[in-house]
Amino acid sequence: MSEWNELDKGGFEQFIWCRDQESGLRAFIAIHSTKRGPALGGCRLWPYASEEDAVADAMRLARSMTYKAAAAGLAYGGGKAVVIGRADDPRIEQQFEALGRFIERLNGIYWTGVDVGTTTAHMDAVARFTRYVTDMSGTLGGTDDWTADMTAYGLLHGMKATAKRLYGTDRLRNLTIAVQGLGKVGWALCRYLHREGARLIVTDLSMRLVEHAVREFQALPIAADRIYDAPCHIFAPCALGGILNLSTIERLHCRIVAGSANNQLAAPQAVHIEALKQRGLVYAPDYIVNAGGIIATAAELDGDGPRRIRSRVKRIARTLEDVYLVAETEGMTTAAAADHLAEHALRNV
Numbered sequence: 001m002s003e004w005n006e007l008d009k010g011g012f013e014q015f016i017w018c019r020d021q022e023s024g025l026r027a028f029i030a031i032h033s034t035k036r037g038p039a040l041g042g043c044r045l046w047p048y049a050s051e052e053d054a055v056a057d058a059m060r061l062a063r064s065m066t067y068k069a070a071a072a073g074l075a076y077g078g079g080k081a082v083v084i085g086r087a088d089d090p091r092i093e094q095q096f097e098a099l100g101r102f103i104e105r106l107n108g109i110y111w112t113g114v115d116v117g118t119t120t121a122h123m124d125a126v127a128r129f130t131r132y133v134t135d136m137s138g139t140l141g142g143t144d145d146w147t148a149d150m151t152a153y154g155l156l157h158g159m160k161a162t163a164k165r166l167y168g169t170d171r172l173r174n175l176t177i178a179v180q181g182l183g184k185v186g187w188a189l190c191r192y193l194h195r196e197g198a199r200l201i202v203t204d205l206s207m208r209l210v211e212h213a214v215r216e217f218q219a220l221p222i223a224a225d226r227i228y229d230a231p232c233h234i235f236a237p238c239a240l241g242g243i244l245n246l247s248t249i250e251r252l253h254c255r256i257v258a259g260s261a262n263n264q265l266a267a268p269q270a271v272h273i274e275a276l277k278q279r280g281l282v283y284a285p286d287y288i289v290n291a292g293g294i295i296a297t298a299a300e301l302d303g304d305g306p307r308r309i310r311s312r313v314k315r316i317a318r319t320l321e322d323v324y325l326v327a328e329t330e331g332m333t334t335a336a337a338a339d340h341l342a343e344h345a346l347r348n349v
């Protein structure tokens with residue numbers, strides 16, 4: 001089975017198939033690395049078309065959590081849980097309770113939390129059977145949009161560091177920033193950018209969100225399929241992954257790409273990284289600039305409060321400066337430089 005080759009080649013430590021007949025739970029937990037500490041990574045709830053799709057997603061996500069945590073200097077590794085199912089399943093609560101029992105058996109080498117499709121209520125169910133869970137009711141991570149807000153805050157500081165490198169100042173006032181996606185992160189980012197005096201161009205599949213952003217931030221709306229053509233200083237992909245391909249890269253009219261979406265580069269990544277470089281665009285690697293959420297989660301687990309968490313998230317700017325420096329001195333792309341820093345952190349625990 002090709003997935004087993006991937007597990008072997010990708011250096012995974014454990015891969016667990018969680019099946020509970022009573023509740024109907026079908027889930028996988030991928031633990032990519034615990035070298036720097038317990039594996040952190042939320043739980044995705046998705047109606048995967050097949051178990052193979054769920055396995056592939058769990059692997060891809062767990063591996064990128066390892067890199068994200070390592071590059072951010074966290075004493076945590078990377079893992080991910082994926083549940084095959086739907087939020088409206090009448091047995092969903094029991095399924096998450098069963099997942100909690102599986103996680104408890106891992107004895108703290110994997111901590112779960114909220115991800116796409118899951119909510120604080122799901123984590124409350126998990127927490128009935130294990131303490132290795134974040135984002136439950138009563139925690140910061142379980143507070144409305146806190147994690148997304150921290151992701152946006154980190155992205156803001158990543159943008160500032162990149163602007164400083166390119167324009168000599170980290171002020172974003174009067175820069176034009178095109179934001180793709182006005183969900184939890186995109187919205188919080190617009191709020192921060194508006195306060196900074198940046199000019200916004202926005203798009204989303206929801207017209208309601210676009211109209212709201214026009215009113216709230218005096219943003220310029222643009223159709224979802226035209227965002228790549230928008231003349232701007234920074235393009236911020238905050239919707240889906242895989243949106244940077246040869247045709248979209250060709251259309252970009254920006255100097256910087258910095259957004260929250262995971263895995264922004266379509267496969268094969270190396271081709272698209274090279275295309276960005278050829279076009280003279282500065283690419284802020286996604287897992288460096290969107291690490292605010294995991295930094296906030298790790299900081300909360302370490303016992304930090306909101307002020308200290310914000311200052312830890314802000315350090316994304318320094319990590320990004322390191323990435324740019326390595327890229328320049330070693331003649332690498334910024335994506336390769338990010339991998340280099342993460343792999344160095346993984347080797348030198």
Ligand SMILES: NC(=O)c1ccc[n+]([C@@H]2O[C@H](COP(=O)([O-])OP(=O)(O)OC[C@H]3O[C@@H](n4cnc5c(N)ncnc54)[C@H](O)[C@@H]3O)[C@@H](O)[C@H]2O)c1
Nearest residue numbers: 147148151181183184185204205224238239260261262293
């Ligand atoms: N929430 C976090 O803390 C966090 C952390 C790291 C990375 N991310 C990544 O950032 C991205 C956004 O996360 P989120 O939590 O804001 O998600 P979300 O689901 O709240 O918002 C996504 C938004 O994108 C819009 N959208 C989807 N396809 C679009 C398209 N083609 N054009 C324009 N808009 C489109 C949706 O309508 C939605 O409003 C995701 O890729 C996510 O994986 C999120």
